[in-house]
Amino acid sequence: MPHRILSRRTMLRGTAGALIALPLLEAMGDAGAATRELANGRRGTAGGDLQPLRFLTTYIPGGMSHATWWPTEVTSETQFELSPALAPLAPVREHMIVLRGLNLTVVENGDAFDGHREGSMAVLTGSRVDAVQNWRIDNDSLDLHLAQQIGASSAIPSLTLGAVGGWANHGSISHYAAGGGPDRIQQPADLFTQIFGNPDLDASQIQALTLRRQSVLDRVRGDYESLVPKISGADRQRIDAHLEAIRTVEMSLVNQVDCGEGPDPATLAALDDSNLNPWFDSMKQLVVLALQCDATRVISLTFRNGGGGASYFPWLGLAGGDAEYAYREHHETSHFTDDFVEYAAGESRGGNFARILEWHLTKLAELVQALAEAPDGIDGTLLDRMLVLNTSEHSQNHGKNDMPFLLFGRGGGAIQPGRYLQYGGIPHNRLLVSVMNAMGVAGDSFGEPSLNDGPLPNLAG
């Protein structure tokens, strides 16, 4: 286990469960004992001196342009030039695998809706998407699957974050098989509270609040548990999901999260759509801290949603025509594919799309760099034992072939980064299987069974 500093603040936050909660739990009899067992089970972390494996997935909406994305001057897996679009990733090239020839086959010919939704639903689930019946999918997304496997040992099984809140079928990549998906945390201050506790309460308030919440939630959980045997089918799945969420909240009260003081909450930027840079810096800082102190092992981070909307980037100072919407709205510009090739000339819609993509990739590179610099264990870094999978809902113009997947990190040795790997056009399910395996979860299939053929070859180098 890593050396941990159980700071005074953490203790007082009321998150150091056992110390405070035991008398209450014992007073509450059998139900309390159940909670305690749960708590102990969660503490059994990855054994030995190894740091845990972690998974981070990111989502940049709107795809890319094939003409500018793919590496050039390719002479081998390791000998190639980064394309103009990938240039922002040069600082983290040694940590990156550029993947080509992976298709969202699973939604290519099925029920489609608008080119964005089915991609967002399929990219991390690998599942067929029933667009007609409420966007049903057949399995949880990979991050939520991993949350149940590797995330169960941390205080927070998974975190779902975004520049837009809520769940959306055209911008979330985390989805439940039972419908919907986790609501995304938008504000750094809210993420802070998840990791470090409510900064507005003093020690005695925290202690009282925690005790009371535990006593209420314990019985609330019992109310759901006693309902379960009386219902069946989909109803039971829904109550089970609610119950699981209650347990997760209970664990966050009981579990020992010793993440130290954390940053001064006053330094965290609030989400501001007129400039997402400060927001991203704060999220990046908190993501690194949450992984470092093992508050969580699974994080999904999306930028804004895909598809038509009102996604503007005023801080980029985009030029071009007078009409804001036509020239500077993300989705609108993404469809001017003819302009892409000439984007360097500037002042075109395609050129503005390229600038917007460049901004996203620059932020991604900064995040990867921060993970690569974050110490973990005795002499390692976070990125050594994690994988970062960057996704989008389509490649270009709603196309589902040659998806712009990027993979970062070594996954504890499962992945050999610094390469450009081309697979010639196979279902992306195999990438999901590889990531799952690299995270220590066995299996040779993820998502739609008919498209599965084991993991991708050659990722370990």
Next chain:
Amino acid sequence: MARMSNARLLGVWLPSTLALVGGCYRGAGARVEDAAETGDTTGAAESGGVDDGDPLACATPQPGRSPLRRLSAFEYDNTIADLLGDDSRPAQALPAEGAGGFDNNADAASAGRLVVEGYMAAAEAVAARAVERLDELLQCPTDTPDAACVGAWIDAFVPRAWRRPLTPDERADLSSFFDDANAQWGLEAGVALLLQRVLQSPHFLYRVEFGVDDPTTSLRQLTDHEMASRLSYLFWGSMPDEHARELADAASLHTDAQIEAEAQRMLADARSRRTVLHFHAQWLGYARLEDLDKDPATFPDYTPAIATAQRAEIDAFIGSVVFEGDATLRSLLTAPYTMIDEPLAGYYGLELSPGAGVRQASGTDREVSGLMTQGAILAVAAKPTETHPIARGLFVREQLLCQIPPPPPPGVALEPPPADPEASTRERYERHRSDPACEGCHQLIDPIGFGFENFDATGRWRTSDNGIAIDASGALHDTDVDGPFTGPSELGAKLADSDQVLACMATQWFRYGYGRTETPDQDGCSLSVLEDSLVTSGGDVRELLLALTRTDAFRYRPVDEGGQ
């Protein structure tokens, strides 16, 4: 025109049907075998239809699915207000409901961690406010509240919150919970914690139904208390009131006559108005009106206050037709008036009769035809800078006709028509559509949208676009009211004659009323009851609401979901 029989209505346009009409492209290799498995009746229109509406086939009740329903934010807030007099609408802080049709769709999103945390925070806040007025809450006969008084309060309060009597075990469990909390933290905190627990219980947050065996079928009937909740959430989006609860307590809410009388009473109550408005805001898509970003350079006069006034306009208009008018679909589509205030009248250029606040206005220069010319709808179905004939055409095709055209085929560049200072929006879109890959579907969409061109992207009347006189001629294809029209008034009149629109409205209310999407092979009989009510009442929405309580879907539940 003569109305078709029920069987015909259902057979030809069984709702949820994906339109496969007129060569409209549906995606390469559409999975026909899958469509058959899932009950997709895409082919029904061509094969002559199915016969679910046959009265003989409906002799045996067919309730369809009856999924467990969690209170929507709207319902949660209304319930808290009715239960505790707390108007703070705490559920507005909960994560937004997912994109799954109506906000009460039981199949859409299950409760995850943030929702559970949201419920915890909401319950804590509501409880904290409630115990600030502890005496008022508990109504103790003694000066100082004691445990006995709390016991009496539990007996009175929790059955209201859970909308049914408590079992002895539940009663004992709640008492012991209070006793523990009272011993540890005192009476006020004990009451607060008990409230928190009650408000996070599945019996508060969900509409848990077990029903009772139906003596004549293999189905289950609803208990009287379950029926009270079905009625109150349908009409009011809230818990049963004292009258309904007393009926249920007296086991007097299960016969046809008892249910009908209670439905009539609830519909007549003012609380049904908010439900009708809540439904329409979602059906017609204007719930997001105030989130629109119109380009201020293009529309400098379109202030947030105007958008807010447009929301008030459509709410007042629909409320006026449904509750003060004849409540017909025809009036909704064609009424020659709207309801606006002074500033919005100024924005639209409409004359208002003297008076104050929101009041009736008729068109002179500007066309006025019910929903078809409501600014809220026209602004939502438009781009930030210009009109969007495709969005407006799709509004009619999808929301009013319940026909969902397939998405553009993958790989096709979806560039909107390029800007052209010499051309009108209509001309640009017409040119654009000439691509044969697009034409099949877009001929079902765009010619409808062109009919709205007299209204700009904010719902304001205009007679020219880019200096070119507006051409508001349009056409309906592949409907039961095909043919040319000019402007929204003629379109509204045609749609008011359409059985497809009538059936669509019944379907939309089915989805909202029952919190789920219809399943074609199970819900035909219930849908036929709804369509019948519209046909015989001349399209009366109030009759439709009452009919929602007379269907198999409302009166029964299947055995396999719910009871053991």
